[in-house]
Amino acid sequence: MVIIEYIIPRLDFSAAGKASTDMKHRLTQLGLPPALIKRVAIAMYEAEMNIAIHGDGGRAEIEISQEGITTRFIDQGPGIADIELAMQEGYSTASEEIRDMGFGAGMGLPNMKKNADEFIIQSEPNKGTTVQMRFRLPAGEP
Amino acid sequence: MSFEPANQSPNIFQTFHSVLLDADLCVGCTTCIKFCPTKAIRVRNGKAKIFEDRCIDCGECIRRCPKGAKKAVSDPLFMMDAYDIKVALPAPSLYAQFGTKYSQSDIFNAIHSAGFDEVFDVAWGALVVTTMTRSILAQEALRPRISSACPVIVRLIQQRFPSLIPNLMPILPPSEIAAREARRRLGSLSQKVGIFFLSPCTAKVTSVRTPLGYEQSAIDAVFSFGDIYASLKRALDPTPSSAPHIDAISSGNASTHHLLPIMNNLEPGMGWARSDGELDALHIENAVSVDGISNVIELFEAIENGNIDSIQYIEALACPGGCVGGPMAVENPHIARSTMRQRYQHPFSAYPGSKTAQDHHRTAKERSKSLSPESSTADKEYLAFKWTRPLPPNPVLVLDTDLSKALQMAEKIEQIRNRLPGIDCGACGAPDCDAFAEDIVRGLSSIEDCRLLASPPPARNEEENPK
Numbered sequence: 248m249v250i251i252e253y254i255i256p257r258l259d260f261s262a263a264g265k266a267s268t269d270m271k272h273r274l275t276q277l278g279l280p281p282a283l284i285k286r287v288a289i290a291m292y293e294a295e296m297n298i299a300i301h302g303d304g305g306r307a308e309i310e311i312s313q314e315g316i317t318t319r320f321i322d323q324g325p326g327i328a329d330i331e332l333a334m335q336e337g338y339s340t341a342s343e344e345i346r347d348m349g350f351g352a353g354m355g356l357p358n359m360k361k362n363a364d365e366f367i368i369q370s371e372p373n374k375g376t377t378v379q380m381r382f383r384l385p386a387g388e389p
Numbered sequence: 390m391s392f393e394p395a396n397q398s399p400n401i402f403q404t405f406h407s408v409l410l411d412a413d414l415c416v417g418c419t420t421c422i423k424f425c426p427t428k429a430i431r432v433r434n435g436k437a438k439i440f441e442d443r444c445i446d447c448g449e450c451i452r453r454c455p456k457g458a459k460k461a462v463s464d465p466l467f468m469m470d471a472y473d474i475k476v477a478l479p480a481p482s483l484y485a486q487f488g489t490k491y492s493q494s495d496i497f498n499a500i501h502s503a504g505f506d507e508v509f510d511v512a513w514g515a516l517v518v519t520t521m522t523r524s525i526l527a528q529e530a531l532r533p534r535i536s537s538a539c540p541v542i543v544r545l546i547q548q549r550f551p552s553l554i555p556n557l558m559p560i561l562p563p564s565e566i567a568a569r570e571a572r573r574r575l576g577s578l579s580q581k582v583g584i585f586f587l588s589p590c591t592a593k594v595t596s597v598r599t600p601l602g603y604e605q606s607a608i609d610a611v612f613s614f615g616d617i618y619a620s621l622k623r624a625l626d627p628t629p630s631s632a633p634h635i636d637a638i639s640s641g642n643a644s645t646h647h648l649l650p651i652m653n654n655l656e657p658g659m660g661w662a663r664s665d666g667e668l669d670a671l672h673i674e675n676a677v678s679v680d681g682i683s684n685v686i687e688l689f690e691a692i693e694n695g696n697i698d699s700i701q702y703i704e705a706l707a708c709p710g711g712c713v714g715g716p717m718a719v720e721n722p723h724i725a726r727s728t729m730r731q732r733y734q735h736p737f738s739a740y741p742g743s744k745t746a747q748d749h750h751r752t753a754k755e756r757s758k759s760l761s762p763e764s765s766t767a768d769k770e771y772l773a774f775k776w777t778r779p780l781p782p783n784p785v786l787v788l789d790t791d792l793s794k795a796l797q798m799a800e801k802i803e804q805i806r807n808r809l810p811g812i813d814c815g816a817c818g819a820p821d822c823d824a825f826a827e828d829i830v831r832g833l834s835s836i837e838d839c840r841l842l843a844s845p846p847p848a849r850n851e852e853e854n855p856k
Contacts (some may be wrong), residue, residue, distance in 0.1 A: 248796075249796060249832045250803070261477075264690070264691070268690050268694065271690075274576035275549070275786050276786050276795065276827075277796065277799060277801060278784060278789070281551040282552065285552040285693060288693050288694050288695065289693075289694060292695060292696055296696075311796065313793055315793065336693075358695075385791070
């Protein structure tokens with residue numbers, strides 16, 4: 248099993264995307280199908296942005312094995328009070344300033360869920376949020 | 390001086406490269422390995438070594454090498470001698486190699502004087518590509534679409550961005566379209582016709598031998614601007630002693646009776662010499678032009694991450710400033726850009742000039758209707774100019790085709806990576822610690838090659854050594 252960790256800095260939008268770009272290179276080395284790699288990249292990029300914008304920074308843990316790719320995005324930010332609401336397309340608590348920069352459209356979480364084969368979100372106000380996404384590899388499919 | 394391809398490993402992708410190392414000049418300085426966009430160069434035993442299966446012929450190392458040890462290889466001019474009718478296909482950027490005191494007609498005539506019987510502008514092929522691009526954008530929903538005119542970009546996508554292969558426009562490059570059209574028009578001749586592309590581009594030399602998206606090129610040889618520059622310059626500026634000689638050649642060519650028509654209204658195609666030129670011709674909303682290969686890579690990463698939407702079309706050119714910045718161009722790319730901008734604010738026909746130029750103009754008027762891609766719009770006419778075979782991804786980065794083996798290798802790479810200093814010094818001969826770790830696991834390098842691990846620099850302790 249390959250285990251890789253990334254640190255995601257707070258509000259650093261130029262650094263956000265570095266983890267997904269690096270992961271893309273690694274998955275290309277494994278010879279995985281481009282369409283799968285693209286799904287992972289999109290989902291990871293959204294998660295990185297979320298942590299940078301909302302989560303006060305955090306980290307990503309990625310595990311790759313024959314069974315699949317597991318990504319965990321962990322922050323100790325403000326947490327999410329109403330997860331169901333947060334999962335709705337277009338819902339966002341991003342500040343005016345962040346929206347002005349073209350982010351915070353409320354599509355992040357729904358987009359992650361759409362691209363991942365399995366999506367689990369756990370959050371507690373004032374404690375932080377963990378998003379776990381899994382992607383099946385072609386060989387690992389039944 | 391000896392040129393040798395550094396790595397002769399067989400691969401299905403490319404058997405020829407137009408970027409080669411002159412080992413005599415290489416001092417093993419590691420400059421090139423840092424700038425290679427596909428990490429295709431290593432320094433071994435004090436000399437650079439190109440991994441041929443990774444090289445995309447972008448020419449970045451030619452631009453960066455402080456010793457001039459990287460060479461662009463094009464075809465020798467004597468290849469013309471084997472043909473009865475010699476046809477020149479000038480890339481639009483050729484017209485930027487000479488200042489605006491020369492008209493397009495002057496340069497056109499100089500090409501004839503340099504020994505070509507016929508001249509057919511690649512700009513015509515560019516006009517065809519623009520028409521086809523509009524048609525495909527209207528018929529297909531996939532966005533963003535990416536221009537396939539720059540062969541370096543096509544090879545970059547095959548290797549590093551395979552998920553973007555469907556986004557590439559399945560259209561032949563302008564030079565190939567022009568070559569096929571010229572050959573078609575001269576098809577009834579019994580003499581042997583040679584088609585010669587005059588090019589600033591190393592990657593297009595390679596494309597003629599290893600086409601991307603089609604079987605065989607209609608181009609017989611690619612000549613670099615550098616190789617034909619002197620003869621063009623002599624024709625443009627005849628010295629008193631050389632003038633009669635030039636005249637003799639011109640008349641010998643029967644230059645007013647060319648078989649291929651002279652075209653006007655080529656400006657939109659001529660603009661392709663520089664970045665933005667393709668978009669100026671295409672004239673659609675939400676289109677992006679990006680030049681310089683590192684800028685292109687940055688944009689493609691962003692597209693794959695899904696954080697760029699609403700872009701319809703991308704003109705991506707590997708060379709800084711576009712084709713005028715090609716490794717085989719002669720004029721400074723910034724001057725060349727400026728020349729192009731000035732030159733094509735005026736139509737071709739605005740240059741009065743010699744009798745020959747007037748003849749050109751008349752012929753152009755007569756024939757332009759039947760030739761202009763814009764006026765003969767039927768899409769099916771252009772089917773011949775579409776790609777005829779699918780573009781495969783280039784799996785050179787894949788560690789092993791067996792996933793479990795690839796995973797084991799990835800695990801080892803990660804372990805080694807964590808041991809390495811991570812300062813990407815290049816002293817081992819690899820461009821960075823990641824590439825070095827990968828080389829070790831692939832069996833191309835050994836961990837002893839890391840100079841810092843072998844003898845770590847003495848720890849600096851300022852407190853113990855006060856000044």
